[in-house]
Amino acid sequence: MRRSVLAALIVLLSAAGCGGGGTNTDCGLDGCAVTFPRSGDASVSVLGISARLVGVDEGQATLEVAGQTVTVPVGGETQVQGFAVGVESVTDTEVVVRVRPGN
16 A cells, blocks of 8 residues: 555656656656756746746856745755755856755
């Protein structure tokens, strides 16, 4: 029984991420990692909410998540509409954001 519930959860999370516009989405039991290109206007629908990279400035990423604009430092996390949104890394070419159900 536990294995079937776990398998169903993995399938659900895997199907929940839909990348677009050059994004890459990787979902697992700990939420979804979304890789946004730093250039361009990319958005993604993940775990039933939309997320878009607005910009990056001095080690902080500004994101629009579920209709709310938030600024999160690299290594930081904030709560948005019941989801935890964190910025894992920022490079010259991409920004990696993790979205997971909040506590």
